[in-house]
Amino acid sequence: MTNCMKNKDLLKEKGIIMWSDDKIEAFQKTLLDWYDANKRDLPWRRTSNPYYIWISEIMLQQTQVDTVIPYYERFIDTLPEISDLAAASEDTLLKLWEGLGYYSRVRNMKVAAGQIMADHNGIFPEDYDAIKSLKGIGPYTAGAVSSIAFNRPHPAVDGNVMRVLSRLFEIELDIGKASSRKVFEEMIHLLIDRERPGDFNQALMDLGATICTPKNYKPETSPVKDFNASYLNETWARYPIKQGKKKVREENYVVLAVPTDEGEYLFQKRASEGVLSGMWTFLMIPTEVINEDGWKSFGGSADSLTDTQAELLVDYIKNEYGLIIACDNNLKGTYTHIFSHLKWHMSIYEAVVIGETETGHSLHAIHPDDFPDTAFPVPTQKVWEMVNTITLF
DNA sequence: CATGCGTGGCG
DNA sequence: TCGCCAAGCAT
Numbered sequence: 001m002t003n004c005m006k007n008k009d010l011l012k013e014k015g016i017i018m019w020s021d022d023k024i025e026a027f028q029k030t031l032l033d034w035y036d037a038n039k040r041d042l043p044w045r046r047t048s049n050p051y052y053i054w055i056s057e058i059m060l061q062q063t064q065v066d067t068v069i070p071y072y073e074r075f076i077d078t079l080p081e082i083s084d085l086a087a088a089s090e091d092t093l094l095k096l097w098e099g100l101g102y103y104s105r106v107r108n109m110k111v112a113a114g115q116i117m118a119d120h121n122g123i124f125p126e127d128y129d130a131i132k133s134l135k136g137i138g139p140y141t142a143g144a145v146s147s148i149a150f151n152r153p154h155p156a157v158d159g160n161v162m163r164v165l166s167r168l169f170e171i172e173l174d175i176g177k178a179s180s181r182k183v184f185e186e187m188i189h190l191l192i193d194r195e196r197p198g199d200f201n202q203a204l205m206d207l208g209a210t211i212c213t214p215k216n217y218k219p220e221t222s223p224v225k226d227f228n229a230s231y232l233n234e235t236w237a238r239y240p241i242k243q244g245k246k247k248v249r250e251e252n253y254v255v256l257a258v259p260t261d262e263g264e265y266l267f268q269k270r271a272s273e274g275v276l277s278g279m280w281t282f283l284m285i286p287t288e289v290i291n292e293d294g295w296k297s298f299g300g301s302a303d304s305l306t307d308t309q310a311e312l313l314v315d316y317i318k319n320e321y322g323l324i325i326a327c328d329n330n331l332k333g334t335y336t337h338i339f340s341h342l343k344w345h346m347s348i349y350e351a352v353v354i355g356e357t358e359t360g361h362s363l364h365a366i367h368p369d370d371f372p373d374t375a376f377p378v379p380t381q382k383v384w385e386m387v388n389t390i391t392l393f
Numbered sequence: 394c395a396t397g398c399g400t401g402g403c404g
Numbered sequence: 405t406c407g408c409c410a411a412g413c414a415t
Binding site: 056057058059061062063064065066067068102104105108135136137138139140141142156158159160161170201202205208214215244246250338 | 407408412
Binding site: 062063065067099100102103104105177178179183203215216246274276277337338339340341342359377378 | 394395396397398399400401402403404
């Protein structure tokens with residue numbers, strides 16, 4: 001059985017009728033003509049260097065184009081060769097990635113650069129399976145790099161492509177489910193322009209980003225509206241099918257800004273797994289530590305710590321970090337940081353160290369002069385802004 | 394396969 | 405204001 005027949009069987013099973021060869025050809029021409037006239041001028045579209053295209057694709061994961069551009073420029077300036085990435089320190093990489101989020105992406109890139117140095121003589125591999133086996137590269141990114149950098153006809157199915165296809169074909173599949181991606185990939189296998197696969201994939205993504213958008217969608221403005229079943233049938237508002245997200249978990253912390261005699265501040269490095277892994281924060285103490293009844297310091301009457309709460313805090317810091325502190329009971333400010341799946345409610349206080357019960361604890365003192373060379377996640381930056389403002393006045 | 398993983402923009 | 409959204413991947 002040919003691959004083509006397998007494709008059609010899978011689509012048939014999902015109730016998807018593929019277009020005729022003539023219609024596919026007409027669609028390719030219409031889409032690529034639109035792309036040639038309207039494609040966005042983006043930095044990574046001025047290069048054919050697979051390393052640079054790879055960087056752009058990783059940065060663009062779940063991240064908007066306007067956010068990525070300055071990060072991309074700085075990254076290729078700082079690490080112009082794959083060997084530079086392989087040799088870079090984690091501190092250097094995290095500083096380059098600071099504020100971009102999903103920090104495991106850049107850690108994975110360093111691992112992948114090592115794979116390329118060790119297994120491919122430092123040359124970015126052209127083979128799809130070799131690309132896909134690199135750390136941090138999944139089916140989307142492997143398809144994007146192989147089609148854009150090497151002109152290979154592999155699908156690159158992201159959220160844009162699933163939305164565009166859902167509307168073109170009135171697809172009933174939930175685009176949030178992992179199993180759906182395979183079906184869209186089979187459709188692209190049949191639809192993709194074999195002469196210009198990279199441009200075809202990028203054209204679909206540009207269409208999704210600029211015309212076939214999640215909100216404010218106006219199907220009559222699309223260059224491929226004549227191919228759009230949901231437009232012709234006036235069902236477009238239904239697509240794509242997507243289930244709602246679950247509510248985010250909320251956590252409450254006492255955050256302690258602790259200056260030293262030398263004008264440094266104490267920071268803790270987060271665990272190597274989990275949220276903001278390996279990054280620096282001020283001391284963060286779950287509020288449960290100072291009140292087992294779920295006391296919250298924000299939005300209520302308990303703006304300042306009671307003496308009992310301060311004592312519990314001092315005991316905790318002594319046991320956990322081996323430090324004796326004196327805590328200012330007055331609340332310095334609050335800040336809520338919203339992650340994709342989590343909320344941190346932070347109540348900020350100041351404390352000073354007045355003794356130590358042991359040395360070699362897990363905290364590090366960093367001077368504000370060195371902040372520009374240290375990678376801080378946004379919650380740490382926001383807390384620092386508040387602490388710095390209060391300290392100045 | 395569902396969940397965890399950042400951040401900023403938008404209506 | 406706040407929930408949703410943006411060129412996904414590892415586990």
